[in-house]
Each structure stands twice: as structure tokens, then as C-alpha cells.
Amino acid sequence: MLNEKEVLHAIVKRVLKHLDAGTTDSAEAPYRHPTWTYTDPALFEQERLKIFKENPQLVGFSPDLPQPGSFFTFDDLGVPVLLVRDNEGKVNAFLNACSHRGARLKEGCGKAAALSCPYHAWGFDLKGKLRTIYKEESFGCVDKAYYNLVKLPVEEKYGxxxxxxxxxxxxxxxxxxxxxxxxxxxxxxxxxxxxxxxEWRLQTNWKLALDTFCEGYHFGPLHKDSVGDYAIGNLSLFDRFGPGQRHHRVAFPNTSIGTLKDLPEDQWTDVFSHFQLVHFIYPNISMLVSPTAVEFFQLYPGATVDSHMTRYRCYWRSDLSRPDQGRDPQAHFEFIREVVDKEDYWVSANVQKSLSANVKPFSTFGRNEPALINMHQAFLRGVGMTPEQAPLEKVGA
Ligand code: FES
Ligand SMILES: [Fe+2]
Structure with missing residues (x-):
């Protein structure tokens, strides 16, 4: 098991070095990224098929299914999914479609002792097994074993x-x-x-919306009256993880981290309050973990290449009823929502307009934006291209 203190201290030490030197974690060189990747309908279709359907999706956390019988539905990728915690505490995932004639079994979230179809009242247990056929004597004899709900692969771990x-x-x-x-x-x-x-439903390609979570170069200018008040901006740590290095983590330090510079390490306190840790889980999750909260952003392709949906769920890591260092959870949620809404997603929507006008062949990611380079190269590999094949030639750059 990793030691949290060691992990956090290692981050602070790397940040302090950069602070002294006036540097940041960097890529080797700036990278030209073709803008057609945000506007091409054929690529968009490939992404839906290969990137989303072929990779496991983080759909929620254990507290979303608190008890036996708790359920929630997931419909963001065109496959209706029903997640249920059974009486043994295990999470099951089913196609949210009755085995009789396909009616949706549940909507939203809630709790149920068993699953009863609203159409003709077939009854299933929490493991998806068909238990009862309504008016079975007139329906006729069928082998119930062939009519269990369709199971989808699911795993619950680390919450x-x-x-x-x-x-x-x-x-x-x-x-x-x-x-x-x-x-x-x-x-x-x-x-x-x-x-x-x-939830946001915006005229922005899903990858363009993700871009805003990957770099701190914009903190000073775009967030000057919000996050820019306390974040250093343009100084971040970048680390890659997982198979193909597709996931990443960016640490964004707050100006308060400077107070640790002149203190011996054994006197450092509240180390985690001096930076934000934003994780990208391939292909579509941005997750900011802090001592008090988890800001969980799920991004999904919309109906067209230039539209997407983001769902933001804010979770409190301690008891909500317990005052936590004077922080009000709802005020915290509102602050984050407003920053994303009025600043990040405002700019994403206006960038999409300029990209969709199709006059600019590439955007450029700076050396100081290494997470963007890494993430977009992973997306290209995800649809079967190599970064070398990709696409600058296609736009004639
Ligand atoms: S569709 Fe479910 S019982 Fe008929
Ligand atoms: Fe931002």
C-alpha cells in the first residue's frame, strides 16, 4: 500500500524545485494537433465504437449503491445499463431491458427488493434471474433459464x-x-x-471539453478572478500511468505551497491543501481528488461531432453533516460548477465555433501542456492510428 504522506511530500518536493527554477514539467517540443480531430464525423464514429465501447467505463462509486437493492441506470453511451447491488452486496450490471419484449426495467436511481417489469410484470431477482411470469398459465410454457437478464461485465474496487x-x-x-x-x-x-x-450539454466536441482539465497554462488569464486567485498557473507536474500510458495525473500547485519552502520537511502540515491533483482516466474521466472532496467529471460524445455531455458529480470525502474546516459542501460545488460553466466551458464552446469554421488546420500544444499531447496521441492510437500516421499531412500542414 502506498504511503500517502510519502506520495504527497514527493509531489511538494518536485513542485518546489520547479518554483525555484521557474520551470514546469514539459514535453520535448510543442506539438501541432490537427483540428479535424474535433470536427470529422467519420473519426467521431470510430471514437464511439472503439474508444468508448471497447474500454471499461467508470460509471460511479460504491456510495451510489449504498445498500442491497440499490440501483441506478446509465444511458450515456447508447446502451441502456442497470446497476444493482444484490443481497450479498455484489454489484451486478444488466442490460436495462426485460427479457420478455425489451421494456426498460428501471429509471434513475432508487431501491427495490426485486426487479419487476412495468410492461407485463415479469419478475427478476437482484441477480437478474427470471423468477415469475405474470399469468404464466395463459402465457404458455417457456424455459425460464433462457430468460435471465443480459449481464454486462462489472467490477467494484477501491470504491x-x-x-x-x-x-x-x-x-x-x-x-x-x-x-x-x-x-x-x-x-x-x-x-x-x-x-x-x-449536467452540461454543449456544442463542443467531447475531447475539446476534456482539454480544459489538462493544463494550468490558462489559469492566470482565463481564471484570473477565480482559481487564478490561489493557483500558481503554468507550473504543473505531469505523470502518466497504465497500459500504453493512457491515463495521467496533473498536479496544480497553489501559491500557498511557497510557505513550505523555508520549513524543514518534518514541520510540513496540511500538505494536501497546497495543490490540486487532477486525474485523467482514459478515455473520458477527469477526477480531482482533494482531502475534502472528489470532483468527478464524465464526458461523453453527443449526437454529432460538435456536441457533447458532461456530468459533474461532487462527492464529499467526510461526513456531510460534519462541518469540515468551515467549508460548506454546497458552496464548494457551486464554486466549481460556476468556474467550469462561466470560464472553461464558455471558452471551449467558442473554440469549437472557430474549429468548425474549418479554416485553421492545427492547434498547437506547448511544451508546458504535456498532458494534452499525451492524451490526444492516446486517442489516435485508440482508433488504430499511430501518432506518426496522424494526420497533419491530411490537413496539408
Ligand atoms: S416486456 Fe417486460 S414483461 Fe413484457
Ligand atoms: Fe480551467
């Missing part, structure tokens, strides 16, 4: 729930996360409480 959208997919959370997993094991997200949730 996280991942689902595969193809019944034949095999995955494990540890294999998927690779060397990122020990960090989540160290924190374990099984006892958080949901503060609030918000």
Missing part, C-alpha cells in the same frame, strides 16, 4: 464501479488502471457522500 458495454468484454480494474490503481487503493472512495450533480 469505484466500472462497467463494460459489451457482454463479451473481459476486464479488470487493476489491469485497466495499471500503476494508477495503487493511488486509488490508498484513498479508497467507498465512503464518500454525494453533494450535488450538474
Amino acid at each position: 469505484m464501479i466500472f462497467v463494460g458495454l459489451d457482454p463479451d468484454m473481459k476486464f479488470s480494474i487493476d489491469d485497466h488502471l495499471g500503476d494508477l490503481a495503487p493511488y486509488f487503493a490508498m484513498w479508497d472512495f467507498s465512503s464518500m457522500e454525494l453533494v450535488n450533480t450538474h
Whole structure:
């Protein structure tokens, strides 16, 4: 098990070195990224098929299914999914479709002792087994064993729930996360409480919306009246994890981290209050972990290449009813929501307009934006291209 103090102190030491030198973690060189990747409908279709359907999806956390019988539905990727915790405490994932004639079994979230179809009242247990056929004598004799709900692969670990959208997919959370997993094991997200949730449906490609979570170069200018008040900006640590180095973590220090510079390490306190740790879990999750909260952002392709949906769920890592150093969970949620809404996503939407006008062949990611370079190269590999094949020639640059 990783030692949290050692992990956090190592981060601070790396930041302080950069602070002294006026540097930041960097890529070798700036990178030209072709803008058609944000506007091309054929690539968009490939992404939906290969990047989303072929990778496990982080759909929620253990506290979203607090008790036996708790359920929630997931419909963000075109496959209707029903997640249920059974009486043994195990999480099951089913196609949210009745085995009789396909009606949706549940909507939203809630608690149920069993699953009864609203259409003709067939009854299933929490493991998806068909138990009762309404008016069975007139329906006729069928072998119930062939009418269980369709199971989807699912795993719950470290308080996280991942689902595969193809019944034949095999995955494990540890294999998927690779060397990122020990960090989540160290924190374990099984006892958080949901503060609030918000959804955006915007005219922005899903990858463009993700970009805003990957660099601190914009903190000073774009967030001058919000995050820019306390974050250093343009100084970040970048680390890659997992198979193909597809996941990443960016540490964004606050100006307060400077107070640790002149203190001996054994006098450092509240170390985790001096930076923000933003994790990208391939292909579509941005997750900011702090001592008090987890800001969980799920991003999904919309109906067209230039549209997407983000769901933001804010979880509190301690008891919501307990005042935590004077921080009000709802005010915290509102602050983050407003920053993303009025600043990050405002700019993403106006960037999409300029990209969709199709006059500019490439955007450029600076050396100081290494996470963007890494993430977009992973997306290209995800649809079967190599970074070398990719695409600058296609736009004639
Ligand atoms: S569709 Fe479910 S019982 Fe008929
Ligand atoms: Fe931002």
C-alpha cells in the first residue's frame, strides 16, 4: 500500500524545485494537433465504437449503491445499463431491458427488493434471474433459464464501479488502471457522500471539453478572478500511468505551497491543501481528488461531432453533516460548477465555433501542456492510428 504522506511530500518536493527554477514539467517540443480531430464525423464514429465501447467505463462509486437493492441506470453511451447491488452486496450490471419484449426495467436511481417489469410484470431477482411470469398459465410454457437478464461485465474496487458495454468484454480494474490503481487503493472512495450533480450539454466536441482539465497554462488569464486567485498557473507536474500510458495525473500547485519552502520537511502540515491533483482516466474521466472532496467529471460524445455531455458529480470525502474546516459542501460545488460553466466551458464552446469554421488546420500544444499531447496521441492510437500516421499531412500542414 502506498504511503500517502510519502506520495504527497514527493509531489511538494518536485513542485518546489520547479518554483525555484521557474520551470514546469514539459514535453520535448510543442506539438501541432490537427483540428479535424474535433470536427470529422467519420473519426467521431470510430471514437464511439472503439474508444468508448471497447474500454471499461467508470460509471460511479460504491456510495451510489449504498445498500442491497440499490440501483441506478446509465444511458450515456447508447446502451441502456442497470446497476444493482444484490443481497450479498455484489454489484451486478444488466442490460436495462426485460427479457420478455425489451421494456426498460428501471429509471434513475432508487431501491427495490426485486426487479419487476412495468410492461407485463415479469419478475427478476437482484441477480437478474427470471423468477415469475405474470399469468404464466395463459402465457404458455417457456424455459425460464433462457430468460435471465443480459449481464454486462462489472467490477467494484477501491470504491469505484466500472462497467463494460459489451457482454463479451473481459476486464479488470487493476489491469485497466495499471500503476494508477495503487493511488486509488490508498484513498479508497467507498465512503464518500454525494453533494450535488450538474449536467452540461454543449456544442463542443467531447475531447475539446476534456482539454480544459489538462493544463494550468490558462489559469492566470482565463481564471484570473477565480482559481487564478490561489493557483500558481503554468507550473504543473505531469505523470502518466497504465497500459500504453493512457491515463495521467496533473498536479496544480497553489501559491500557498511557497510557505513550505523555508520549513524543514518534518514541520510540513496540511500538505494536501497546497495543490490540486487532477486525474485523467482514459478515455473520458477527469477526477480531482482533494482531502475534502472528489470532483468527478464524465464526458461523453453527443449526437454529432460538435456536441457533447458532461456530468459533474461532487462527492464529499467526510461526513456531510460534519462541518469540515468551515467549508460548506454546497458552496464548494457551486464554486466549481460556476468556474467550469462561466470560464472553461464558455471558452471551449467558442473554440469549437472557430474549429468548425474549418479554416485553421492545427492547434498547437506547448511544451508546458504535456498532458494534452499525451492524451490526444492516446486517442489516435485508440482508433488504430499511430501518432506518426496522424494526420497533419491530411490537413496539408
Ligand atoms: S416486456 Fe417486460 S414483461 Fe413484457
Ligand atoms: Fe480551467
